[in-house]
Amino acid sequence: MNYSKLLFGLAVALTVACQAPQQEQASAAEQNFFQHGVASGDPLADRVIIWTRVSDTQADEVPVSYEVSTSEDFSTSVKKGTTQTHAGRDYTVKVDVDGLEAGQTYFYRFQVGQTFSPTGRTKTLSQQADSLQFAVVSCSNYEWGYFTAYGKIAERPVLDAVIHLGDYIYEYGPGAYGDTTIGRKHEPAHEILTLEDYRTRYAQYRTDKDLQAMHGAHPFIAIWDDHEIANNTYQTGAQNHQEDEGDFEARKQAAVQTYYEWLPIREGAHYRSFQYGDLASLIMLDERLAGRTEPAKGKDDPKIDDQNQSMLGAEQLEWFKSELNSSASWKVIGNQVMYSDLYQEPVWPNFPINTDSWSGYRVEKNAIAQYILDQEVENVVFLTGDTHASWAFEVLVSDVSDEAVATEFGTTSVSSANHDERKPLDTVRATEQRFYPHNEHLKYVNLADHGYLMLTVAAEEARAEFYYVNDLRNPGGDEYRAKTFRVKAGTSTISE
Ligand SMILES: [Fe+2]
The missing domain is CATH 2.60.40.380 (Purple acid phosphatase-like, N-terminal)
Structure with a gap:
């Protein structure tokens, strides 16, 4: 005893x-x-x-x-x-x-x-590993589907980390951005605004058995995106925050407090890095609250090229540059919104540019690409969430160079609605095909499937594998590996 x-x-x-x-x-x-x-x-x-x-x-x-x-x-x-x-x-x-x-x-x-x-x-962090394995996830909407992707990650042998790129929760009330017919109605039954609201929502999400299993099986490295606060958040406001919903600063503080209470994250600066010996540095960026200015309104808004538009804020940008000079072979970036150029106007004429992504913050985006080129930083891999779609890019920043400066892998949503939940699947498949002729640097897009990304990093190559689940609307679905891409060290070239 x-x-x-x-x-x-x-x-x-x-x-x-x-x-x-x-x-x-x-x-x-x-x-x-x-x-x-x-x-x-x-x-x-x-x-x-x-x-x-x-x-x-x-x-x-x-x-x-x-x-x-x-x-x-x-x-x-x-x-x-x-x-x-x-x-x-x-x-x-x-x-x-x-x-x-x-x-x-x-x-x-x-x-x-x-x-x-x-x-x-x-x-704990490996300092002498031959390879590292990460599961990469984003965008889990409790109402819209089951967290089968989390459950499948839980079944894997211990990973170096599950990297969560944000939208761990959604702030909406029932039915506002989901489908309540599967019986997973958001609690509380209204858009979350107060500390008590945010706590109730996290508590609900964390009753999910698949999410609990994933947390219990692997260490977690997370950043928030917008929905942990409200849709399209920036430092002083959000698209989904109206005046009659009270003081934005108070709402933001409630959201941040709850995030720190409920997630296994070290208190302090939200942007941070993790050093896996000489093999890799994982650099987690905060693209919402540290320094983001209000996004431009659209393609023709001069704000896009304004020197004062900022995604990271001056302090974080300097920190990021110094982190890119890490002596580790691979620089893996935990990035919330798409970094690479994406010429989408011919595909989506009504949505020619996503000003909430890096394309809406051109001065800073170009400065980063220029820095990578000037400093000859090799082996930069962006991991991206937000879009509810899968992407593989040889990263093009056309204002700066015709050559790729990095690679970027966008992970799909765990369960948040993507394109085939609004349009027939064959229409979506045709849309995917229409991207390629306009975006030669885009090696893969999938707008329909849900799941996660596995990233394996070794001295000679990084490997990205897209895993999808076959059933979102019922518990206990299966997964399958849909696609594998490789990046050889010393290149920004993606091959299958
Ligand atoms: Fe999302």
Whole structure:
């Protein structure tokens, strides 16, 4: 018997008994404290964040113990400790566990009273790996479909990270950007605006078993895109924020607070990088809140070429440039919106340019491409979300060069609506074909399928594999690998 554990359990039982209302006085052993599973994230060579949330408590303070081990049965304990949580952080728990070894798989769990959380698995940053494996995801709309893609990622052996490029939640009320007929109606039943609203929405998403399984199986490295706040967010506003919805700054603060409460992310600067020894640097950009100015209104808006238009903000841009000079072989960019030129006017005459993407922030886009050329930065791979479609580009920035300066892989949505949910599939397939003659640097587009991207990085090449699910509208679908692309080190050339 572990004496300290026993005392700790008694202390929690007393706390719960004293403070919980009468009907909630079940014994600790009977309570389901861990309804939102466990998660880990922001791994470094010697540390990783582990996360959980304590449900069904109204105690002022809840002591939570945690344990990290190299074995799944916790027979060898590496780290143990106790922390506290409370209503002020929505009873979420985050511990930055340090003193770990690089490139090592660990198991972790939490305990409240006599109740253990599910066991999570994570991995610290490899410093001498021959290859790295990442799953790349974006855009999961709870209402629109099942998170089967997350479930399939969960089944994989431990990854170096799941990279989430944003739209982890959507802010809309039921039916506003989804289909409620499959019974996954958004909670609360209105557009989320307040701290309580955002917390309720995250709590709902995190009851999803596929999402919980993915979090429990791999470390997570995430950035927000717009829908974690509101559609097409920039620093001081959003397309989906109207005056009668209150102060935007207050809404933004509520959204950011909830994000930090619910995701296994280290507190502090949101843009950040992860160094996998000499092999790769993963550079996560914040293209929404750090410095983005209001997007141009359309193709002819002179704002597009305005010197003051900014996606990253001056400080982040300088940081990004210095990160591009990393000595690591591969520079993998966690990027929210499309970077490469895309000539889409002949395909979508009513939507000739996406001013919310890098194409609407031309001065800064060109400056980055010019920097890559001037500094002869090799092996730059952009990973992109946002479009609910799959893309593979040899990155062209035609204002700067006729040659590709990087490669870019756009991952499709986990479940958010894409083009064939609005138009017949054969129309969508024909649309895809119409892109190619106008965009020679575009090697692949798929506007119809949902799933995720696997990126494998090794010294000699990077490999991108597009995985799709065969059924979004029912739980338990299958996946298949649709396409594989390779980039040889020292080139910005994509081959199959
Ligand atoms: Fe999205």
